[in-house]
Amino acid sequence: MTVLHESDGIDFRLVCDGCGAAVERLGANLHNWDLAWSFIKRHGWIGDRSRQGPHGCPRCTRRAAAAIDG
Template sequence: MTVLHDPDGTDFSLVCDGCGTTIDRLGANLHNWELAWSLVRRHGWIGERSRQGPHGCPKCTTRSAYAVDG
C-alpha cells in the first residue's frame, strides 16, 4: 500500500513504491485523496489513481513498473 494513514485517520502520506520518497501531511493540508493526487501528478508523480498504487515519484518515472498512469 502506498498511502499511509495516521492512526487517528485525519492525515495521510504518499510513498513512492520505487525509492520510498514520502510526501507527509497531505491530508492535513489538502483534506482528501483526489485533490492530493491531482496536485502531485502535476509535479511528476505517476501511477494508479487509487490509494493502493503503485505510485512513483518524479525520480522513478523512467522505471517500467510505473507504466500505468491514471
C-alpha cells in the same frame, strides 16, 4: 499499500513504491485523496488513480524513462 494514514486518521502520506520517498501531510493540507493525487501528479508523480497504487515519485519516473530511452 502506498497511502499511509497517520495516527489521527485524517492526515496521510503518499509513499513511492520505487524508492520509498514520501510526501508528508497530504491529508492535512489537501483534505482528501482525489485532491492530493491531482496535486502531486502535477509535481511529476505517476501511477494509479486509486489509493492502493502503485505510485512512482518524479525521481523514479525519470529513472524509468532513462532506461527506456537508453
